[in-house]
Amino acid sequence: MADYDFIVVGAGSAGCVLANRLSESGKYSVLLLEAGGSDLNFWIWMPIGYGKTFYKKSVNWMYQTEPDPGIAGRVSYWPRGKVMGGSSSINAMVYVRGQPEDFDEWREMGNTGWGWEDVLPYFRKAETNDRGADDWRGGDGPLHVCTMDRDLHPLCADFIQAGQELQFPHNPDFNGERQEGVGTYQNTARDGMRMSTARAYIRPARSRPNLRVETHAHATKLLFDGTRATGIAYSQRGTMKEARARREIIVSAGAVNSPQLLQLSGIGPGAALREHGIEVVQDSPGVGQHLQDHLGIDYLFRSRVPTLNQQLRPWYGKLWHGMRYVLTRRGPLSLGVNQAGGFVRTRPGLNKPNMQLFFSPVSYTKAPPGKRPLMNPDAFPGFLLGAQPTRPTSRGHIALRSADPFAAPMIHPNYLSTDIDMQDMLEGSKLMRRFAETPAFSKLIEAEIAPGPQVQTDEELVADIRNRAGTVFHPVSTCRMGPDRSTDVVDQRLRVYGIDGLRVADASVFPTLTSGNTNAPVVMLGEKAADLILKDQAS
Structure with missing residues (x-):
């Protein structure tokens, strides 16, 4: 011994x-x-x-929780x-x-x-x-820790503009003097590698x-x-x-x-x-x-303009960006799954941000819950917005x-077991709709894919949250x-x-x-x- x-x-x-x-x-x-x-x-x-590693047993414990009443069992x-x-x-x-x-x-x-x-x-x-x-x-x-600005998709600028139209300030560094605002994320990476x-x-x-x-x-x-x-x-x-x-x-x-x-x-x-x-x-x-x-909810949109879907969906796009990454460590394969986002307050009276936002210039409507398979996005142009309350009480x-x-x-997460958590999730859902209505974003959106325009009342939004919200790990x-x-x-x-x-x-x-x-x-x-x-x- x-x-x-x-x-x-x-x-x-x-x-x-x-x-x-x-x-x-x-x-x-x-x-x-x-x-x-x-x-x-x-x-x-x-x-x-x-x-790839998201479901790879050789590097992943791949845990499953017990059925959870807060997310519809x-x-x-x-x-x-x-x-x-x-x-x-x-x-x-x-x-x-x-x-x-x-x-x-x-x-x-x-x-x-x-x-x-x-x-x-x-x-x-x-x-x-x-x-x-x-x-x-x-x-x-x-x-x-690296800044990804040189390889970010142009739609990230539209996201930041939409946030500013909602009176959220642009923040170039969420880890600087203050966290609040909208901007782009930094990754734990060096020379294009994790x-x-x-x-x-x-x-x-x-x-x-x-x-x-x-x-x-x-x-x-x-x-x-x-x-x-x-x-x-x-x-x-x-x-x-x-x-x-x-x-x-x-x-x-x-x-x-x-x-x-x-x-x-x-x-x-x-x-x-x-x-x-x-x-x-x-x-x-x-x-x-x-x-x-943390529990989050994504809203998916069909876009009027090209997104990463058009770059990464076709075989020739995969080949081109794969070669580019191998030779230069540049391009979309050198980035994480979330490019832009922010930390904002969803209502007056709060003394600090209560919501984290994510923006990804890509969509994948047929992905398993929680998975973001960037190399197999939708065939049509799309993007997603995500919201996650920062301090859950459940x-x-x-x-x-x-x-x-x-x-x-x-594992018993007991998600959404307090009224405060559901209220925050509801406000996060409504905030993403507000983003979609801004001049910067509305001109880009052809349709809301999920949850879809048929979901409108608070009761319908709550049901959607319970049926679609997922862990942010x-x-x-x-x-x-x-x-x-x-x-x-x-x-x-x-x-x-x-x-x-x-x-x-x-x-x-x-x-x-x-x-x-x-x-x-x-x-x-x-x-x-x-x-x-x-x-x-x-x-």
Whole structure:
């Protein structure tokens, strides 16, 4: 049995950061375990490959939720990265930090050291922005963030114009001094290729003698000496193995797998664990609770002018843009699925944006729910608008299906279970109709395809939301950070309550969902977690 100073479980958006930073000085030995395999895959590195990895079992956990009453009893498909880089290797690459108020709220909830002024230095530390460093952006971090303006479709300018006609300001940088406004997104990419955390943090560190990376290593159970976490059991290509941690184990398996591993190991709601025959090490009711996720709705339009459909639908378009990408790393294949969007307020009286918008100059009416197969768009010109309320109030949970570590857990999102969430979704739907009525957009639109002009009343819009709204793949808070050990799972230093030598560091510890895409805040959290751990070792 091998011994290490630190064991990091999960080579995802936070885990890769931790493995790099904890091994950086050469003082500590680090074992990084990843259930999936290598990220050296063309469809991972090419941004448009998102559509290929979306349903690719070799790199994706491909979870299914339980039927959810809030969305008309439908089952949601939840892709999660099962590969080096985790979900940063298969996501849509949009880089959004969130609003300063998000993090100030974390601090106000009792998490000292997690306010905006506390986390901004870690955002900057992680980043190299292609526009250079300033008071808000980093210039020499491992994670490269790129502006896509040179390859954006011209319709993005029409979207921004439509937003301005609705009195939403143009914002050239959603991660700058302010988030509010409409503009174009930035991606985690460099030289036309995806910048996952595996590429940013592990590739430069892979040759360190004190860092060991084990792939195809599925963690099955934490090992304890009393109430101290001392090791990890894992299955690697059918063989059971164990490793010991002299100092700490950091679980960074994500908002689904981290609470699952804790529960499998005896940390969780005691009565539920006993029902599965699991010995309770620490009765922690909050494990798996407080689940939050962004829910969005798309409106699809048939266009009077050419869109990306005409470039990417024909075989010769695929061939041309494929060759262009291979030779130059330029063109639509070098971009993510969302090109433009924004953060806006849907009604007066709000003190910050409550809605995130997405604009894609492409349409795919026959795609499976949630999938955006950019290489197979509609034969006719089309585009879509999307809206997602930024701070949902509905709460779900994740529970064990059985004591089998290879069985997927039960995911209960509990979408749209509050009146506030439905009101926000309704306002988002009406806002997209307002966009369509602007001079800038109305001249481009031939017809609304979905939901269609027959859907008009509030009751019809609500029914459409329940039948079509889908996850935006941002689950958080299932091992929530907070001061109350009766409902929270980790303290402000990410230490698991009641257990020595164990922390959780990933999206599962978010006290609340941030306003926007979650990958950037998870990378920040990995940076800050590494700093906390190293400081605790030095004290």
